[in-house]
Amino acid sequence: MTASSSRSGRAWAHVGQPFTPPAPRPDGTHHDFIVIGAGRMGSVLTAALAAHAPATRLLLIEEGGLPNEDGDTILAPGLWTTAHLPADRHAAAQASRALIETFGAPTPRLHVSLHAHATPGSVPTRDALRDHPDTLALLDPARLPHATTDPHALTYRPGTLALNAAQAAVRAGADLLLNTRAVPQPGGAVRAERLTVTNTHQVVTHETHLLRARHVIVAGGAAGPALAEQHLGVHTRHGRAYRQSPHLNVPSGPDSPTLHHAGLTLVPRHGAYTLHPRVHHRDPHGYRPTGGHLTGVPTGLRRETLEDLVALMEDLPVLATSQLHLGRSLADIPGAWTALPYGDPLHAPLFEALDPHVTLLLGGPHADTLGPQVAQALAQQLAGR
Amino acid sequence: MTASSSRSGRAWAHVGQPFTPPAPRPDGTHHDFIVIGAGRMGSVLTAALAAHAPATRLLLIEEGGLPNEDGDTILAPGLWTTAHLPADRHAAAQASRALIETFGAPTPRLHVSLHAHATPGSVPTRDALRDHPDTLALLDPARLPHATTDPHALTYRPGTLALNAAQAAVRAGADLLLNTRAVPQPGGAVRAERLTVTNTHQVVTHETHLLRARHVIVAGGAAGPALAEQHLGVHTRHGRAYRQSPHLNVPSGPDSPTLHHAGLTLVPRHGAYTLHPRVHHRDPHGYRPTGGHLTGVPTGLRRETLEDLVALMEDLPVLATSQLHLGRSLADIPGAWTALPYGDPLHAPLFEALDPHVTLLLGGPHADTLGPQVAQALAQQLAGR
Numbered sequence: 001m002t003a004s005s006s007r008s009g010r011a012w013a014h015v016g017q018p019f020t021p022p023a024p025r026p027d028g029t030h031h032d033f034i035v036i037g038a039g040r041m042g043s044v045l046t047a048a049l050a051a052h053a054p055a056t057r058l059l060l061i062e063e064g065g066l067p068n069e070d071g072d073t074i075l076a077p078g079l080w081t082t083a084h085l086p087a088d089r090h091a092a093a094q095a096s097r098a099l100i101e102t103f104g105a106p107t108p109r110l111h112v113s114l115h116a117h118a119t120p121g122s123v124p125t126r127d128a129l130r131d132h133p134d135t136l137a138l139l140d141p142a143r144l145p146h147a148t149t150d151p152h153a154l155t156y157r158p159g160t161l162a163l164n165a166a167q168a169a170v171r172a173g174a175d176l177l178l179n180t181r182a183v184p185q186p187g188g189a190v191r192a193e194r195l196t197v198t199n200t201h202q203v204v205t206h207e208t209h210l211l212r213a214r215h216v217i218v219a220g221g222a223a224g225p226a227l228a229e230q231h232l233g234v235h236t237r238h239g240r241a242y243r244q245s246p247h248l249n250v251p252s253g254p255d256s257p258t259l260h261h262a263g264l265t266l267v268p269r270h271g272a273y274t275l276h277p278r279v280h281h282r283d284p285h286g287y288r289p290t291g292g293h294l295t296g297v298p299t300g301l302r303r304e305t306l307e308d309l310v311a312l313m314e315d316l317p318v319l320a321t322s323q324l325h326l327g328r329s330l331a332d333i334p335g336a337w338t339a340l341p342y343g344d345p346l347h348a349p350l351f352e353a354l355d356p357h358v359t360l361l362l363g364g365p366h367a368d369t370l371g372p373q374v375a376q377a378l379a380q381q382l383a384g385r
Numbered sequence: 386m387t388a389s390s391s392r393s394g395r396a397w398a399h400v401g402q403p404f405t406p407p408a409p410r411p412d413g414t415h416h417d418f419i420v421i422g423a424g425r426m427g428s429v430l431t432a433a434l435a436a437h438a439p440a441t442r443l444l445l446i447e448e449g450g451l452p453n454e455d456g457d458t459i460l461a462p463g464l465w466t467t468a469h470l471p472a473d474r475h476a477a478a479q480a481s482r483a484l485i486e487t488f489g490a491p492t493p494r495l496h497v498s499l500h501a502h503a504t505p506g507s508v509p510t511r512d513a514l515r516d517h518p519d520t521l522a523l524l525d526p527a528r529l530p531h532a533t534t535d536p537h538a539l540t541y542r543p544g545t546l547a548l549n550a551a552q553a554a555v556r557a558g559a560d561l562l563l564n565t566r567a568v569p570q571p572g573g574a575v576r577a578e579r580l581t582v583t584n585t586h587q588v589v590t591h592e593t594h595l596l597r598a599r600h601v602i603v604a605g606g607a608a609g610p611a612l613a614e615q616h617l618g619v620h621t622r623h624g625r626a627y628r629q630s631p632h633l634n635v636p637s638g639p640d641s642p643t644l645h646h647a648g649l650t651l652v653p654r655h656g657a658y659t660l661h662p663r664v665h666h667r668d669p670h671g672y673r674p675t676g677g678h679l680t681g682v683p684t685g686l687r688r689e690t691l692e693d694l695v696a697l698m699e700d701l702p703v704l705a706t707s708q709l710h711l712g713r714s715l716a717d718i719p720g721a722w723t724a725l726p727y728g729d730p731l732h733a734p735l736f737e738a739l740d741p742h743v744t745l746l747l748g749g750p751h752a753d754t755l756g757p758q759v760a761q762a763l764a765q766q767l768a769g770r
Contacts, residue, residue: 235679237692281666285688286675294620303670307622 009058009169011176013065015196015206019177022057024212031057031175033382034190034213036182036227038062039073040158041349041363042219043165044099044372048379050172056383058174059211061182061192066166067159071221072363074159075245075336077267077276078104079258080369081111081153089348092373099372100154103168104161109268110257111153114144114315122146135257138250138318144261155258155267158368181205183231184216188357215382218354219361219375222337234354238362239282239343242289244305244335247325248273250318264312275324277305279365282343291330300327302335339364349374394443394554396561398450400581400591404562407442409597416442416560418767419575419598421567421612423447424458425543426734426748427604428550429484429757433764435557441768443559444596446567446577451551452544456606457748459544460630460721462652462661463489464643465754466496466538474733477758484757485539488553489546494653495642496538499529499700507531520641523703529646540643540652543753566590568616569601573742600767603739604746604760607722619739623747624667624728627674629690629720632710633658635703649697660709662690664750667728676715685712687720724749734759 012019021030033049035042038060046060067073080100082093100106112128112135128147129136170176181193189212193205218224222240229235252268259266263278283289292303299306306326313320327333339362341347349371351361361378363371397404406415418434420427423445431445452458465485467478485491497513497520513532514521555561566578574597578590603609607625614620637653644651648663668674677688684691691711698705712718724747726732734756736746746763748756 230681233681235695237696282689283669284672284674285677287669287672289669290671292670296615296618304667310620311622 007173008171009173009175011170011178013178015179015194019194019207019209021209021211029188029212029214031059031211031213033057033215033217034059034061034182034211035217035219036061036184036190037219037221037224038066038162038166038176038178039068039071039219039221039363040162040165041221041361041367041371041375042217043162043169044103044375045217045219045361045379046169046174047103047165047172048376049383050169050174052379052383054173058169059177059213060166060169060174061177061180061190063179063181063195065178066176067162070336072243072336072338072367073162073221075243075334076158076338076368077265077274078156078158078368079111079153079265079267080106080156081150081258082369083111083113083148083150083153083260085369089370092348093369095373095376096370097154099376100156100161103164104156104158105164106154106156107254109153109155109255111150112257112259113148114139114259114261115146115148116144118146119148122148129257132255132257134251134253135259138259138266139261139316140314143315153258161372183227184218184354184358185210186232186355186358188213188216190216214357216358217351217361217378217382218358221363222339224339224360224362228354228358228360232354232358236360237342239340240337241279241281241283241340241345242287242302242335243279243338244277244301244333246275246301246305246327246333248275248318249323249325261315262312264308264316275309277308279338279340279345280304281345282340289330289335291327298328300329300332302330351378392558393556394558394560396555396563397565398563400564400579404579404592404594406594406596412599414573414597414599416444416596416598418443418600418602419567419596420445420602420604421569421575422604422606422609423451423547423551423561423563424453424456424604424606424748425547425550426606426746426752426756426760427602428547428554429488429760430602430604430746430764431554431559432488432550432557433761434768435554435559437764437768439558443554444562444598445551445554445559446562446565446575448564448566448580450563451561452547455721457628457721457723457752458547458606460628460719461543461723461753462650462659463541463543463753464496464538464650464652465491465541466535466643467754468496468498468533468535468538468645470754474755477733478754480758480761481755482539484761485541485546488549489541489543490549491539491541492639494538494540494640496535497642497644498533499524499644499646500531500533501529503531504533507533514642517640517642519636519638520644523635523644523651524646524701525699528700538643546757568612569603569739569743570595571617571740571743573598573601575601599742601743602746602763602767603743606748607724609724609745609747613739613743613745617739617743621745622727624725625722626664626666626668626725626730627672627687627720628664628723629662629686629718631660631686631690631712631718633660633703634708634710646700647697649693649701660694662693664723664725664730665689666730667725674715674720676712683713685714685717687715736763
């Protein structure tokens with residue numbers, strides 16, 4: 001990533017590129033805004049700050065690469081839909097959609113929710129999937145005879161959204177510091193540790209900078225609340241959950257709809273399906289994910305997710321086949337920690353002040369549909385200061 | 386415990402008392418019913434079986450002593466109340482009350498639920514606690530001005546209930562095998578391992594017996610579903626939660642009411658209070674409880690419970706004082722695993738068939754008020770076979 005115009009910011013990807021903070025201004029700050037975390041929330045925030053506050057010095061810091069391989073941004077379903085969304089959130093969803101269309105390279109894709117009983121607006125499942133016989137074959141239409149559809153739904157890759165938003169921010173003047181661990185300090189400073197890998201594959205700190213900013217935004221995903229608590233001493237009531245995305249080896253095409261049933265979403269991806277199970281509730285502090293056992297057989301899926309899939313096998317017979325990749329240990333199944341605002345899987349993304357100079361930005365399970373708007377709203381608020 | 390009448394059963398407390406199973410009958414069984422677990426559910430079941438099926442051979446097996454020190458029976462609140470109970474469960478609660486009065490040595494004790502807003506039947510908190518100024522001092526009546534009361538509530542010690550019910554069962558002819566680990570086998574057998582302690586304090590198996598019964602009841606508390614899965618290959622959807630009961634060092638008297646607010650119950654006990662926090666949801670498979678940290682300070686309370694107590698400190702200012710014992714590590718705070726039928730903290734106790742010869746009996750968070758009736762109902766069903 002290099003400068004593409006005179007207004008472009010700079011990007012540092014590795015420690016071979018010497019990083020020098022800008023000279024501090026009279027108030028001691030190096031930057032106006034430092035954003036910790038280049039997931040989709042932090043990246044869209046930075047792009048929106050660059051747009052709404054173009055004369056400011058922006059720095060986006062990311063512990064990994066872009067997009068980060070470890071966070072929820074890579075593994076989230078990437079499904080924008082107003083199905084199941086309360087009416088008072090539709091405006092936020094539409095604002096998010098505009099940002100997804102700008103940065104996320106979305107694909108229009110029919111979204112189909114399945115039901116055992118007729119509900120308002122439902123049609124026969126066979127009619128809803130008339131043009132998609134391969135999709136119909138995944139389920140038992142005698143058990144799930146009713147369907148509601150969202151013809152305006154989109155799928156997109158949240159990692160692409162993060163990448164494009166971060167690049168747009170850099171083109172608009174923001175600086176980007178990759179492979180750098182950043183922790184907030186009280187009062188608007190950030191301790192930034194540039195990381196490198198030794199020839200014995202240890203990740204070590206190459207150099208540390210103390211950077212001061214008018215305002216710091218912690219957008220560290222599920223790790224954000226812990227950063228607030230450990231480094232600012234600010235206790236929050238947010239939680240997190242470990243979410244896994246097992247692979248279903250059934251062919252899908254560019255027009256295949258997404259399917260939703262009882263909290264489980266099947267998203268066509270890479271010519272097959274990725275399964276996104278329901279998040280029931282926060283995981284307790286200190287929980288380390290482990291693979292499950294079902295009547296003695298080890299799997300890579302955590303027990304709770306395994307139970308949910310087993311419970312749906314009659315409705316979705318494809319789950320009872322060997323096409324569903326269960327793995328044998330945790331490492332076999334993609335998974336990530338997802339932030340849960342207030343520990344509540346139904347809560348919308350949010351931001352909140354941690355101190356007068358630090359704000360926490362949290363996505364979570366509804367970031368696909370609502371997150372970009374929340375990031376933009378925070379940018380507008382910060383730009384107005 | 387020794388025989389007190391010609392109909393009395395026998396009790397074996399340690400391996401120094403030689404145990405010989407009764408001679409098998411023509412169908413190969415040694416017993417009619419074997420109950421695994423002498424918590425309150427298993428003990429009341431055995432007492433009820435002895436009453437409803439007096440001519441049968443009963444064996445109650447317990448891994449520890451009586452009452453068991455490790456299970457939920459010792460740490461449950463021991464609060465019988467119809468406050469917060471749906472109307473369709475009142476009959477079961479009354480039937481349980483009769484059993485608690487028979488076995489549990491209950492104490493009548495006013496139960497007071499606190500509210501921020503007026504609710505049907507509520508009275509001013511100051512009026513509800515007019516005779517209990519020490520209790521009123523625990524809360525902020527400006528924040529919790531409304532109260533509903535249950536003047537018919539009881540408190541009792543679930544461990545006493547288990548002990549008395551087990552002793553009544555023995556007096557009525559049941560055999561009791563303590564310090565014996567029992568696992569169910571398919572088809573109505575039990576592998577029983579009599580445990581002993583070496584002089585290096587290791588718990589070892591002294592001898593193993595395979596005992597056959599017409600019917601086996603697994604009443605192993607939170608461990609019951611795991612026994613079903615590991616030894617019978619029967620998958621259940623039941624869960625469990627680790628519940629802690631911190632100590633509040635504020636004086637209470639024999640007439641002090643129990644207090645309930647936002648899921649937290651304060652139960653007068655031993656001249657002080659025991660706190661019983663809300664169970665929010667199941668803990669994930671593989672979770673090991675750990676003490677929490679709150680802005681860096683280690684405590685013996687798990688994080689989730691700590692957060693709940695912090696959230697209630699304004700309503701109940703006594704929680705913000707050093708009278709609340711937070712401990713420094715998990716071992717400092719009494720805690721136990723509680724069964725959650727169907728993983729649902731609101732679910733009533735239940736029994737269900739695991740195979741034609743084995744039944745699972747589960748208590749859980751509502752066993753105080755509803756458990757004895759469920760155990761009795763299972764006894765009546767089994768006696769009618």
